[in-house]
Amino acid sequence: MSSSPAHSLKKRSPRARRERRYLPQPTRQSRLVLGLGAVGSAVLGAGVYAQWLLVEPKPYGQWLVLAGALLLAAVLWLGGTTAHPVRVGDAGVGIERGSELTRLAWCELESVKLTQGLLLLGGKGQLSLSLPLDAHALAAARVLAEATRRVPQVVQLSEEERRRLGTPQDGAVPQHEVVGVQVAGKPCAATQRPIAFEQDARFCLNCGEVYLKGKLPSQCVSCGQATDGAAPTEAG
Numbered sequence: 634m635s636s637s638p639a640h641s642l643k644k645r646s647p648r649a650r651r652e653r654r655y656l657p658q659p660t661r662q663s664r665l666v667l668g669l670g671a672v673g674s675a676v677l678g679a680g681v682y683a684q685w686l687l688v689e690p691k692p693y694g695q696w697l698v699l700a701g702a703l704l705l706a707a708v709l710w711l712g713g714t715t716a717h718p719v720r721v722g723d724a725g726v727g728i729e730r731g732s733e734l735t736r737l738a739w740c741e742l743e744s745v746k747l748t749q750g751l752l753l754l755g756g757k758g759q760l761s762l763s764l765p766l767d768a769h770a771l772a773a774a775r776v777l778a779e780a781t782r783r784v785p786q787v788v789q790l791s792e793e794e795r796r797r798l799g800t801p802q803d804g805a806v807p808q809h810e811v812v813g814v815q816v817a818g819k820p821c822a823a824t825q826r827p828i829a830f831e832q833d834a835r836f837c838l839n840c841g842e843v844y845l846k847g848k849l850p851s852q853c854v855s856c857g858q859a860t861d862g863a864a865p866t867e868a869g
């Protein structure tokens with residue numbers, strides 16, 4: 634047996650960035666959308682049958698077709714306003730709308746407020762996100778806890794509002810590695826030089842600020858925390 638202590642000097646790589654993904658909980662509105670969808674489909678089907686499939690078409694067939702189509706249009710409209718899956722973790726807060734993922738990093742947040750049942754996340758640019766508390770109670774409590782730890786200066790909730798959101802109860806929600814963060818074209822926070830490729834980016838694990846590989850300061854310019862430079866995970 635030989636020992637080779639030199640091998641243990643290899644630099645430990647920083648941990649990967651992680652986040653949790655929360656599915657919206659069923660609410661009165663989401664159940665209404667489901668119910669309207671079922672009724673609309675049935676009415677439309679009955680109308681098509683009465684209007685086109687019977688040997689002697691019924692005069693009410695066209696009205697059933699119209700009513701069914703209107704109900705399904707209402708479903709599409711209401712469906713567009715229902716809650717979407719939310720991600721919370723090292724990369725900030727993200728909302729999934731279909732295949733589109735809109736993210737706000739912690740360092741991009743200007744305010745976190747509670748208004749009319751919504752947790753509002755105001756970004757420094759035009760972008761802001763909102764989480765409905767009825768559908769996203771778990772995610773909202775996690776956002777509040779993480780924002781309070783990472784960027785406390787932007788959190789604008791009263792003690793009573795904090796109590797209403799509560800502490801995170803999401804132990805059952807698994808954590809995944811963060812994938813698919815758009816960094817190409819963003820400027821490095823230390824040098825202002827644009828980042829051309831995702832592999833060249835390094836992140837502050839606290840606030841999500843982005844730097845060029847090799848230009849990472851020991852202290853993040855945005856949040857002041859020590860950085861160890863998480864690298865992006867390749868999107869699968």
Ligand SMILES: [Zn+2]
Pocket residue numbers: 740837838839840841842853854855856857858
């Ligand atoms: Zn930072």
